Amino acid sequence: MAATEQDILESVSKIINEITGIPASEVTPEKSFVDDLDIDSLSMVEIAVAAQDEFGVEIPDDQLKNLKTVKDVLNFIQN
Amino acid sequence: MSANRVRVVVTGLGATTPVGGDVTSTWTALLAGQSGVETLTTDWIDTVPVKFAGTAAVDPTEVLPAPEARRLDRSEQLALVAAREAWQDAGAPEVAPERLGVVVSSGIGGISTTLSAYDTYRQRGWNRLSPFTVPMLMPNGPAAWIGIDLGAQAGVHATVSACASGAEAIGHAMDMIRSGRADVVVAGGTEAAIHGLNMAAFAAARAMSKRNEDPQGASRPWDRGRDGFVLGEGAGIVVLESEEYARARGARIYAYAAGVGFSADAHHITQPEPEGRGIIMAMTQALNDADVSGLDVKHLNAHATSTPAGDVVEVQAVAKAIGTHPLVTSTKSMTGHLLGGAGGIESVFTIKALQDRIVPATINIDDLDDGIEVDLVHGSNRALPDGDIAAVNNSFGFGGHNATVVFKSA
Numbered sequence: 001m002a003a004t005e006q007d008i009l010e011s012v013s014k015i016i017n018e019i020t021g022i023p024a025s026e027v028t029p030e031k032s033f034v035d036d037l038d039i040d041s042l043s044m045v046e047i048a049v050a051a052q053d054e055f056g057v058e059i060p061d062d063q064l065k066n067l068k069t070v071k072d073v074l075n076f077i078q079n
Numbered sequence: 080m081s082a083n084r085v086r087v088v089v090t091g092l093g094a095t096t097p098v099g100g101d102v103t104s105t106w107t108a109l110l111a112g113q114s115g116v117e118t119l120t121t122d123w124i125d126t127v128p129v130k131f132a133g134t135a136a137v138d139p140t141e142v143l144p145a146p147e148a149r150r151l152d153r154s155e156q157l158a159l160v161a162a163r164e165a166w167q168d169a170g171a172p173e174v175a176p177e178r179l180g181v182v183v184s185s186g187i188g189g190i191s192t193t194l195s196a197y198d199t200y201r202q203r204g205w206n207r208l209s210p211f212t213v214p215m216l217m218p219n220g221p222a223a224w225i226g227i228d229l230g231a232q233a234g235v236h237a238t239v240s241a242c243a244s245g246a247e248a249i250g251h252a253m254d255m256i257r258s259g260r261a262d263v264v265v266a267g268g269t270e271a272a273i274h275g276l277n278m279a280a281f282a283a284a285r286a287m288s289k290r291n292e293d294p295q296g297a298s299r300p301w302d303r304g305r306d307g308f309v310l311g312e313g314a315g316i317v318v319l320e321s322e323e324y325a326r327a328r329g330a331r332i333y334a335y336a337a338g339v340g341f342s343a344d345a346h347h348i349t350q351p352e353p354e355g356r357g358i359i360m361a362m363t364q365a366l367n368d369a370d371v372s373g374l375d376v377k378h379l380n381a382h383a384t385s386t387p388a389g390d391v392v393e394v395q396a397v398a399k400a401i402g403t404h405p406l407v408t409s410t411k412s413m414t415g416h417l418l419g420g421a422g423g424i425e426s427v428f429t430i431k432a433l434q435d436r437i438v439p440a441t442i443n444i445d446d447l448d449d450g451i452e453v454d455l456v457h458g459s460n461r462a463l464p465d466g467d468i469a470a471v472n473n474s475f476g477f478g479g480h481n482a483t484v485v486f487k488s489a
Contacts, residue, residue: 019149020146045210049210052207
């Protein structure tokens with residue numbers, strides 16, 4: 001059974017919490033990494049590496065810079 | 080020395096060591112003669128001939144927030160823990176960033192990061208590496224993180240000289256203040272090198288004790304049965320200030336960081352020079368720099384690492400450079416040898432000895448070696464006299480680096 005968007009959000013929130021300390025409850029789909037969560041580009045790389053381990057989905061650098069919101073990441077992982 | 084030269088004082092102490100997670104618990108353990116050395120149970124232990132070490136008593140990942148700890152090599156974690164303790168102990172001075180410096184070093188740097196990152200790279204590819212791999216493995220990383228944490232802009236330096244690194248850092252920090260480049264400098268040493276490769280490599284150099292049946296008895300400086308050093312990990316940091324700056328802000332002053340001496344043996348890459356000429360030179364320079372005589376020196380925290388070659392050469396040099404009267408101890412008998420961290424924690428211990436007027440006894444001396452004339456403290460702790468006295472910390476490193484720091488009572 002494919003993971004639901006809610007499952008993926010929970011996993012992504014957990015990864016972001018471990019890397020940045022931001023409470024998982026604050027990681028909601030509409031949040032912007034830079035503007036809302038204050039996550040810098042190297043932290044995004046850490047998140048991408050962790051997501052790769054968790055979901056087996058490689059996020060190339062040229063795609064990573066287009067992932068502006070949590071929702072963008074969820075869509076990328078699902079597709 | 081010129082009468083109007085800037086004098087440097089110590090206003091803050093921080094330490095995390097194999098016997099305690101802060102200065103107070105560490106100092107209490109040393110005065111109680113407790114060893115921090117234990118048998119290791121890591122997955123690589125069967126591959127090395129030495130099965131024990133002095134692991135930090137308090138794991139730094141239990142103290143630091145997880146998002147911070149994961150970006151730091153263990154040597155950086157330990158340094159940051161000790162630096163924050165020292166900074167708070169100094170009363171967190173509100174010094175201008177351009178007048179605040181850092182000189183903190185390790186002997187080896189982020190070696191565990193280097194090795195685990197190499198495994199990741201080989202097994203899983205470059206793109207699985209943390210983007211923080213470089214700042215975790217670079218030897219200036221501990222200094223840099225402390226500088227960022229405290230907002231230090233007057234210069235952030237890492238003085239790498241193997242096991243002399245920590246003491247050399249404190250000496251350079253003193254010089255930063257005396258030359259007018261900073262008012263406050265955070266200085267010391269850190270190390271986290273308990274890894275299979277390091278244990279194997281030091282064993283290959285025939286430098287480590289293999290007393291596997293008695294880990295807590297393995298670090299036994301000056302004892303006839305000593306067979307090498309015991310690896311320890313941790314960090315020791317001091318806050319140094321110009322006396323003028325410290326007095327103006329009403330800081331509590333532990334001691335004067337009065338003098339420093341540096342030299343190099345120019346003899347052998349690992350062996351001590353048998354006549355001790357280089358270390359006599361460092362001690363003599365440090366005493367001159369501090370403007371004290373040998374008779375003023377009442378205590379010496381020796382480098383003495385429990386190696387057959389080094390321990391006796393050092394105290395014979397002490398007898399020549401300072402005299403046989405100082406109360407000499409090796410706290411490495413309890414903490415093990417922290418390599419680049421040694422000069423940091425042992426400077427903290429030297430300052431505590433001055434403050435409390437007590438010298439912790441060297442443990443594990445059952446059968447004193449020949450040729451030792453200095454007054455070694457063993458069996459029980461010894462009191463230091465009242466009044467104005469000086470105390471010395473020696474640190475020597477592979478490469479023939481020698482650093483001696485002189486502290487005077489405040």
